[in-house]
Amino acid sequence: MTNPPKDIQRPHQYVGRAVTRHEDIRHVIGQGRFTSDITPAHPLYATILRSPHAHARICSIDATAAHQLAGVVAIYTGADLQDHIEPLPCNWILPGMHVPTQHALAVATVRFHGEGVAIVIAESPATARDALARIQVIYEPLPAVTNVVAAAQPEAPKVHDDLPNNITYSFPIQGGDYNYATQHADVRVHQKLINQNVVPSALEPRAVLAEYHAGTGHLTLHSSTQAPHTIKRMLAGVLRFPEHHIRVIAPDVGGGFGAKLHLYPEEVLCAFCAQALQRPIKWTATRSEDFLATNHGRDHEQEVEITALRDGTITGLKATLYANLGAYLSGMAPGIPAVNCGSMLTGVYHIPNVEILVHGVLTHTARVDTYRGAGRPEATYLIERAVDLVARELAMDPADVRRKNFIPPDAFPYQGTIPGPQYDSGNYERNLDKALMLVDYVHLRQQQEELRHQGRYLGIGLCTYTEFTGIGRGAFHDMVGFQHGGWEYARVLVHPTGKVTVFSGIADHGQGHKTSFAQIAADALGLPLKDIDIVQGDTAQVPFGNGTFNSRSMPVGGTAIHLCCDRIIAKAKRIAAHTLHVQPHDLDYTNGCFRVCHSHEKRQEATEASHMIAHTVRNDQHELSFIEVARLAHFIPSYPPDLEPGLDEQLFHEPPNMTYPFGTYVAVVEVDPETGDVVWQRLVAVDDCGRIINPLLARGQVHGGVAQGLGQALLEGTHYHDDGTLASTNWMSYAFPRATHIPAIETDHTITPTPHNPLGVKGLGEAATIATPPALVNAIVDALAPFGVRHIDMPVSAERIWSAIQLAQRGADS
């Protein structure tokens, strides 16, 4: 084994290559393993009886008839469990805010349509479902409020008796002097914006399998979740169960989009019942339950005012946000509008005078929390619509207004006017230029003008965004009350044959980490991709982690793996050096081979120790393959005094700060004013997420994000009846983007590495969901400019377009 084995032949670099997904074949041939695919022996099945009212007092619950149904094993109500299960926690508590109590099942009062009232455990799913109809609940309906601004009014029905005005917090963010800006501005533009309540709609609804082993006292929970370690920690608290006896497994997870990031009542209830009944408990949400009782997203009403000089310089921004948090606080709910949205409202612009007030409001809806973008879409929509309104007011090209106000490249790291972390790196103008060139902007504007003369209405909409990914560091979390680690854990284990298992605390739920993480590890270790396996989503295999959210997988999780691989190479080098009788710094490691540098080929004198390993390495040997070192790490007869056997490293990586990806999206639409039809002609997405690990997966993230952004812009939105019950409870009544709604998407990148991690990577997973809605709405409003239409709220339906034209024309006629 003097030469590197042939199987070490590998391309120089995997990072940056469009490697196809390692995961695909498993799903294509139906070998995926999702929570509901797993059925241990003798399972029981759970169903949840849910409130048909948005707000009601529970007068009585009579489960006698349900108990009589053959196969029903147990039924618990909120009153039965309240002494055994602690309230569900919220992990993001802003200074001084009020946190209402959420029980796993409602006790005495239900506060949203779909809130759990009882859990039925039965021998079959059908029996469990049949039993629901036999539970008699007498409710006294109470007035409900689902609109966020209405809920914040003094006369609104109270969601919780101990919160008199439904406002859990009012969070001010200020910088400069907005009053000064208004006094010295040439123009002042005001607009009310609605960022509607949407349903994240993962393909796989939530599902839980809970198993309790009486012999060991261990609890194992399979859950369709993005954050198994967080669930483990919180389960321990809520169930008062020793955390070291809990194992949480997120097997294949069919999407999450932020909605599967937090602890849910069903996880707690199934775990409790598994212990109480000593049988495995399975629960799978129906699609209707997913609409009713899985977290919703967005749901802001915003007032924005922006001041500018005649030359397009933006001088001030004032924003008042009313954010619906739902009837109870989900894990990160308070921080999303206050911090994720509030701190990002100035976007890519330097705005010297800022005055922001965010109200976090409770209403009688399902909980509202993280949904792909989580606050940054709400911020970006506000500022990008506002900048377009300034351009309209000043009769300037929207691209020019943006360019005029961009934070310049030499201002990074950039500390904005308002308190918050520094933007790490950026070159917004270069990115905008690339997008405008790709879309042929100058020509498009000419074409728009020509078509208008023919009675055709082309619209061109821009969005230049930035956002933050990889939330950290701990000091920032502490400052804003976020009880969550920003670090990520990685362990790199080298087997004696040189194969490598990488363990990450990030939890894949469709992103393709088995591929992208393997690319990072393969490059860092100088090994072929096929020699790397990635393990995630099991707290027994990966002891620590913070899960997948905030596009942190690559910048934080990928960096942790990269750094951990460096440690492996450092240790492997010591083993190799010891074996080759040189110092570690005398070795180069390239292409899977440790070689003695030419300048250090002089060998140490053969010692007794080296004589002892003569059977392993010849005295004239100058190099060792990684595989050989892996073997030596386990079988070397003598180790240097301070070196342990094995090649197995772990670390916690705390990011020094967040990374700020950015980009330009250009939407081109043609609107038919007679019918309100929007024909989406082009979408150009030029993102800058620093260095790209896998362009294929990056493109996939953009495509998916555009689809969801389009969904919010044109189609989606919950609808509530006057009594507060949800009217849109399935995809027949909630418009979700389908393949035919999605246009061809043109993607490209500029590359501005972040200084905060050695890979130079920023997150990309949420960018398109953030950038697409404003680009699209700006395009539609731009198309309708000749009619005098200034704004249309999302979802921009054909009818809203048609009505806006009618209204504008009536206004013009009168």
Add this chain to the structure above:
Amino acid sequence: MITGSFDYLAPATLDETVTLLAQHGADAKLLAGGHSLIPAMKLRQTTPSLLIDVQNIHALRGIQVNTDALTIGAMTTHADIEYDDRLRARIPLLPQAAQIISDPLIRNRGTFGGALAQAEPEGDWPAVALALDTNIVATSATGRRTIPVTNFFLDTHTTALTPDEVLCAVEITIPPAHAHMMYRKRTHPANGYALVGVAVVATFTDDGTCDTCRIGITGAGRHPVRAVASEHLLVGQHWTAELIAAAAAACAGESLEFAGDRFASAVFRAHLLVVDVKRTLHELMEAAHANLRHMQ
């Protein structure tokens, strides 16, 4: 999404089926493609005690093309119609409409007869059937009868079929070779049905006069209807932009009860119907004129 419990039978013949229906009446439901029935059962909006699956009755599936008419078996799928070359040649309206029904998965299972019997107010096939000279063939234990499509749709989800009848086939007169036909659908963004759907079949004489015209509309009211007033304005006339505008406007006067939803209000649907009828008639007029020029 678990249905209530029910009995399931899959008879091999139509005779057995009608006997079962006679015995069980309204407690039984016929299962065709299942794309309306099964979701409703899963949501427990309907809880039949017996499902009679008719998929084993091979006589119910298939398209028979004769000289002047064709017969489409009730269990013929949308996809069967979409890909039938004979239909493409003789009544292109049918495959054209089939290919814009929902998505390929549904088209592979959903059936022509099932869709008509369901009488969805926003369904595609009812409008097409109304625009063609269509007869519905129904069989029961007491015999067989033919129902003209114009008498078939009575209300939302309600047809002239009695609870003991099976819709077994649909007979359609093949329009003359020079007929012009088109189905224009505005797809509902959520449920995929027609927000507004307009099917038109028209023939023109050699001098360009409209000889016959049938217009079926869907999505606009409690059930699909023929736009009779519009047809009257158009037949026997040279179509002009003014005439088309008048005919389209007449549609809104069909005493339709527009059922709006939050995706498109009744007012907007009424507006869209007029626009879509107008645009459809314009396209047919242009096609007819092109044809005329070609003949000259």
